[in-house]
Amino acid sequence: MSNSTYDKNEMGVQNNPVVSRQVKTRLPRYYRYLKELLDAGIYRISSGKLAKMMALTASQIRQDLNYFGCFGQQGYGYNVKYLFAQISEILGVNDKLTAVIIGVGNLGRAMAQSNIFLSRGINLIALFDKSEELIGKEISGKCIYDIENLEAFMKDHHVDVAVLTLTSSQAQPMAKRLESAGVRGIWNFTNVEIPKMKSVSVMNVYMGDSLMQLCFDIRQQTSDENE
Amino acid sequence: MSNSTYDKNEMGVQNNPVVSRQVKTRLPRYYRYLKELLDAGIYRISSGKLAKMMALTASQIRQDLNYFGCFGQQGYGYNVKYLFAQISEILGVNDKLTAVIIGVGNLGRAMAQSNIFLSRGINLIALFDKSEELIGKEISGKCIYDIENLEAFMKDHHVDVAVLTLTSSQAQPMAKRLESAGVRGIWNFTNVEIPKMKSVSVMNVYMGDSLMQLCFDIRQQTSDENE
DNA sequence: TAGATTGTTAATCGATTAACAATC
DNA sequence: TAGATTGTTAATCGATTAACAATC
Numbered sequence: 001m002s003n004s005t006y007d008k009n010e011m012g013v014q015n016n017p018v019v020s021r022q023v024k025t026r027l028p029r030y031y032r033y034l035k036e037l038l039d040a041g042i043y044r045i046s047s048g049k050l051a052k053m054m055a056l057t058a059s060q061i062r063q064d065l066n067y068f069g070c071f072g073q074q075g076y077g078y079n080v081k082y083l084f085a086q087i088s089e090i091l092g093v094n095d096k097l098t099a100v101i102i103g104v105g106n107l108g109r110a111m112a113q114s115n116i117f118l119s120r121g122i123n124l125i126a127l128f129d130k131s132e133e134l135i136g137k138e139i140s141g142k143c144i145y146d147i148e149n150l151e152a153f154m155k156d157h158h159v160d161v162a163v164l165t166l167t168s169s170q171a172q173p174m175a176k177r178l179e180s181a182g183v184r185g186i187w188n189f190t191n192v193e194i195p196k197m198k199s200v201s202v203m204n205v206y207m208g209d210s211l212m213q214l215c216f217d218i219r220q221q222t223s224d225e226n227e
Numbered sequence: 228m229s230n231s232t233y234d235k236n237e238m239g240v241q242n243n244p245v246v247s248r249q250v251k252t253r254l255p256r257y258y259r260y261l262k263e264l265l266d267a268g269i270y271r272i273s274s275g276k277l278a279k280m281m282a283l284t285a286s287q288i289r290q291d292l293n294y295f296g297c298f299g300q301q302g303y304g305y306n307v308k309y310l311f312a313q314i315s316e317i318l319g320v321n322d323k324l325t326a327v328i329i330g331v332g333n334l335g336r337a338m339a340q341s342n343i344f345l346s347r348g349i350n351l352i353a354l355f356d357k358s359e360e361l362i363g364k365e366i367s368g369k370c371i372y373d374i375e376n377l378e379a380f381m382k383d384h385h386v387d388v389a390v391l392t393l394t395s396s397q398a399q400p401m402a403k404r405l406e407s408a409g410v411r412g413i414w415n416f417t418n419v420e421i422p423k424m425k426s427v428s429v430m431n432v433y434m435g436d437s438l439m440q441l442c443f444d445i446r447q448q449t450s451d452e453n454e
Numbered sequence: 455t456a457g458a459t460t461g462t463t464a465a466t467c468g469a470t471t472a473a474c475a476a477t478c
Numbered sequence: 479t480a481g482a483t484t485g486t487t488a489a490t491c492g493a494t495t496a497a498c499a500a501t502c
Contacts, residue, residue, distance in 0.1 A: 022494095063493090073459080074502045
């Protein structure tokens with residue numbers, strides 16, 4: 001446990017108060033780049049070189065990493081394998097989390113058939129829908145259950161993550177149900193904001209927002225050229 | 228054109244230098260909330276009330292909006308209809324942009340069948356894939372073309388946005404092709420970073436990163452409780 | 455040892471918040 | 479007019495960058 005995350009000080013003081021949102025968004029990016037380095041057979045990297053690759057500054061990388069622990073070695077740099085393992089640990093890749101998909105529409109089906117869960121150590125254990133035609137069917141070997149049986153299912157199975165790919169209008173009540181049933185995280189693909197909950201983390205995707213940002217950028221391009 | 232975007236000063240000086248990324252991410256959020264207000268029949272809102280709704284500060288909202296122009300009225304607040312129209316204009320909702328989907332896998336198909344484009348004023352005009360089995364078929368009334376004919380198609384049709392929903396390994400070369408063919412924006416659903424291009428805006432979704440951030444948050448929950 | 459590169463503190467930069475005069 | 483609320487400037491806060499001593 002030593003030299004590991006969250007335990008830089010001796011006391012029982014909360015040592016991981018607020019990771020800034022920016023650091024949080026960079027963590028998976030570090031994960032990706034380190035994996036790439038590993039795949040390329042590169043086992044040693046300096047903050048300077050990694051910074052160049054990622055279009056960051058060396059300072060920023062060292063600051064980011066040092067927030068979680070001392071993973072490097074003066075005069076040497078970082079051991080890619082070790083650093084990757086640490087980042088994986090921080091991101092909970094080894095936690096064997098379980099997930100279910102709520103709403104088997106086009107997007108839910110696409111998610112079910114993708115390897116996004118598997119490749120990050122997450123076990124997709126079930127799908128839920130309310131449609132008679134879907135209930136009982138299978139997608140990629142995962143059974144589609146009646147959403148009415150959600151609570152019963154979650155009594156028997158530990159579920160960490162619920163993927164919300166249902167109609168926007170059902171998002172908020174469903175979030176409440178999931179909270180009561182004891183889910184730990186909601187991955188929200190609807191365009192509805194989920195009110196803050198005490199013990200459930202929510203990650204919003206907001207694809208529509210992302211598309212609109214792109215449109216904004218495109219619009220700016222032209223206005224730039226015109227001036 | 229007066230009182231509109233980008234023209235606060237008289238000279239031909241670039242008046243829209245760098246919209247901070249944070250403002251940019253908030254714009255579609257304003258769009259969503261204003262639409263909600265309109266739908267609810269609310270035609271007048273103060274920065275204070277809107278701030279409460281959106282969990283921002285009134286100052287921030289006024290700063291954000293004032294970056295683009297003076298949309299409010301002292302003593303009154305903002306006219307929701309007018310403000311919504313302005314934000315729509317800024318985001319290019321009325322620009323009648325066109326889009327194509329590159330890669331008709333599960334996700335590509337899901338996107339094609341969704342109303343995400345239509346609801347934001349974007350016209351999805353074609354799908355592309357390399358699979359013999361898919362070429363010539365239709366999804367939601369949109370034809371699937373041979374990816375080999377991409378350049379020919381784009382000579383005949385103006386394409387603003389390309390949605391990248393193909394295999395990660397093909398993402399970078401495809402981005403280059405799209406650039407040469409004259410696309411203005413790439414909406415990237417692969418987990419591969421697209422190298423910066425001169426005249427193409429790129430918006431990355433990185434679903435995997437989003438999922439990992441959620442896992443991180445979940446992990447923190449427990450570590451918080453333990454302390 | 456000398457060179458390299460980290461971990462960490464201090465300086466800078468940018469974004470958010472507060473304050474208030476302008477004005478509807 | 480009096481009250482409300484904006485637009486905008488100034489103050490604060492937080493994140494990024496720079497610098498450098500520690501040390502491998």
